[in-house]
Amino acid sequence: MHTSTTARRGNDSKKESKSLHKSGRFNFGNARFLLKKGLRAAHIKSTYHYLATQHKLLLALIPLLVLVAGIVVHELIHGLTWALFARNGRRSIKYGVLWKYVTPYCHCNEPLEVRHYVLGALMPAVILGILPSIAGIITGNFYVLVTGIFFVMAAAGDFMIIYLLRGEKRSNRVLDHPNEAGCYIYRQG
Template identity: 55%
Template sequence: MENFEEYEKEKKTINIYTANGVGLAITGAAAILFGVPFYLIWGLNSFLSLQQVLLFILLFVAGIVIHELIHGFFFGLFAKNRFKSIRFGVMWQMLTPYCHCKEPLRIKHYFLGALMPALLLGIIPAVIALFNGSGMMLLFGVLFTGAAAGDFMVVWILRKEHPDTYVQDHPSEAGCFVYRKREEV
């Protein structure tokens, strides 16, 4: 691991309330992006029955846990201390679950860990629903695309950083610390 005393440390966080609003906007956009073609291909007959709604609620709760486990899995792959560096919790004031990596990762690895839940639980299921006509899969994909709003926002604020720059999750806020090598005089 690098000696981070030689690095400048900058805090970069997002507002969790703003993230929730962005999440609603992303969910709406995903509903249109995937819902309109779904409707044009499959019509209304493929939307959810009452039994499917109850099953969906169970899948949604499981999906929330899986979303955080995906973060932890990918962060743990690149952390020096692997999965010992990963912890999970809930920001109770916002009922927001989180995964926290206790050590710095390179931004390119952090991006992968941050974006994989959106891809695996959001975009891929929504695209599959366009082909198989599953209203439940469409709804799941749309909601989990929106659920990744905070992840998208953190990636966005880090987008101009060099891929090999180090970043560490903030332990108590939505965001991170960026470590940049100090310029030698």
């Protein structure tokens, strides 16, 4: 008799939960999503707390790693953008480091139209700087905002080159200087 009572209670609770779900008063799918989201947030907080208390040096290195990775991605964005407009595509792009200045660089081996060169020069500032800054402002995330501002400042050399090209005709071509920050301009006759 005890087992039939348990079975009856189980059936009653199933009927009740189905009726709540059908009535629209409670959505189990949303509850599961919120529970998972809450668990993810709790996991991130606990991981941060663990790093902050047990591995302070590792926690301090995370921003440095983000910045170094961002500088490499900055150069990759230059190369990928210029490769879209180069006749030989990615084969025209060369990456390296100017060890004298400890600065990574991206070099396009063939002349590009001024507008394509400028677009390639602007893209890292937009993707790594301006868009994250806007996202940081909208979401109120200080770290994303500061990272975006850093990458806008990291594009200062790119802005300098764009400024130098401001009066050039669109039909002119620009060739990266092979080992200095700068470029050659080929003017159409």
